[in-house]
Amino acid sequence: METVFTVDGHCDTMLRVMNDPDFDFFAKNSSGHLDLPRLKEGGVNLQIMALFVEKRFKPFQALPRTLEMAGAFHRLLDQCREDVTLIEKTQDLEEIARDSKRKGFLMALEGAEALCSSDVLYSFFKLGLRLITLTWNQRNQLADGVGESCTGGGLTHLGRELVQEMNNLGIGVDVSHLSEKSFWDVAEVSRKPLIASHSNAYNICDHQRNLKDDQISAIVESQGIIGINFCSFFLNKTRQTSIEDILLHIDYLGKGWGFDCIGLGTDFDGIGYPPTNLQDISRLPGLFKKLKECYGEEVASKIMGENWRRVLHAVLPSS
Numbered sequence: 001m002e003t004v005f006t007v008d009g010h011c012d013t014m015l016r017v018m019n020d021p022d023f024d025f026f027a028k029n030s031s032g033h034l035d036l037p038r039l040k041e042g043g044v045n046l047q048i049m050a051l052f053v054e055k056r057f058k059p060f061q062a063l064p065r066t067l068e069m070a071g072a073f074h075r076l077l078d079q080c081r082e083d084v085t086l087i088e089k090t091q092d093l094e095e096i097a098r099d100s101k102r103k104g105f106l107m108a109l110e111g112a113e114a115l116c117s118s119d120v121l122y123s124f125f126k127l128g129l130r131l132i133t134l135t136w137n138q139r140n141q142l143a144d145g146v147g148e149s150c151t152g153g154g155l156t157h158l159g160r161e162l163v164q165e166m167n168n169l170g171i172g173v174d175v176s177h178l179s180e181k182s183f184w185d186v187a188e189v190s191r192k193p194l195i196a197s198h199s200n201a202y203n204i205c206d207h208q209r210n211l212k213d214d215q216i217s218a219i220v221e222s223q224g225i226i227g228i229n230f231c232s233f234f235l236n237k238t239r240q241t242s243i244e245d246i247l248l249h250i251d252y253l254g255k256g257w258g259f260d261c262i263g264l265g266t267d268f269d270g271i272g273y274p275p276t277n278l279q280d281i282s283r284l285p286g287l288f289k290k291l292k293e294c295y296g297e298e299v300a301s302k303i304m305g306e307n308w309r310r311v312l313h314a315v316l317p318s319s
């Protein structure tokens with residue numbers, strides 16, 4: 001099998017680790033989308049693992065729940081240290097790029113309800129947190145999510161402060177799930193490449209979770225990245241899609257803005273209906289093959305992981 005540096009910018013597998021007593025991350029499972037054997041099969045070099053805080057814990061239990069999930073993430077890592085590096089700085093990226101047998105896991109947070117001050121943010125930075133999706137669809141103390149769009153709210157004062165602090169520390173700012181007003185506030189405040197870890201193009205599929213053309217332009221201007229989401233609802237608003245629907249979004253972004261802004265953000269284990277021929281993370285080599293046929297090896301490699309690598313180099317601390 002031909003190898004390519006492969007990055008998936010978003011999965012919710014930690015949710016399974018927390019909630020499904022029958023799930024074994026280290027065995028190949030017949031259900032769900034992602035585990036260590038299937039990451040190996042799929043040739044994934046770097047997996048960004050989101051800590052998704054469920055609605056029932058918000059707002060008052062969000063901090064203990066997020067800490068609990070961070071603990072479970074580290075427990076998982078401790079069990080696979082011989083295979084996996086925690087990605088905290090640019091040198092860690094280099095390490096996994098040099099050694100194709102090693103994988104990297106990067107800790108992300110989806111929904112920042114736990115982050116009530118810059119000192120709390122710093123605590124999570126010390127625990128290894130390196131990417132933050134500021135909101136899920138709801139409003140929180142930092143910003144409004146896309147589900148609050150009708151109220152027109154954007155980044156709060158604390159949201160602005162923490163985005164700047166994230167820039168300083170070396171934590172990526174993820175704009176997926178934000179309301180449009182929040183998005184534009186982040187674009188104004190943040191000095192680092194914007195990351196939409198798991199969103200698609202609104203002009204191809206007019207779902208509220210997808211990005212309008214002017215948002216795409218802002219991400220491209222910041223030299224950021226858009227991780228293509230494999231959720232069928234965000235690809236064509238139905239439950240039935242195939243790899244071709246992913247290609248429609250990639251083609252639209254690539255031909256409109258160039259291929260440097262495109263990565264993968266599968267949303268595996270957070271979605272119900274992945275494309276029929278991309279049912280789990282082990283199937284990514286099929287996507288690489290298809291991308292090579294369409295755009296050639298260099299562009300295909302950028303989409304599979306080189307663009308994520310470039311953006312993370314610009315965002316993460318160097319030491």
Ligand SMILES: [Zn+2]
Nearest residue numbers: 110177198270
């Ligand atoms: Zn999400």
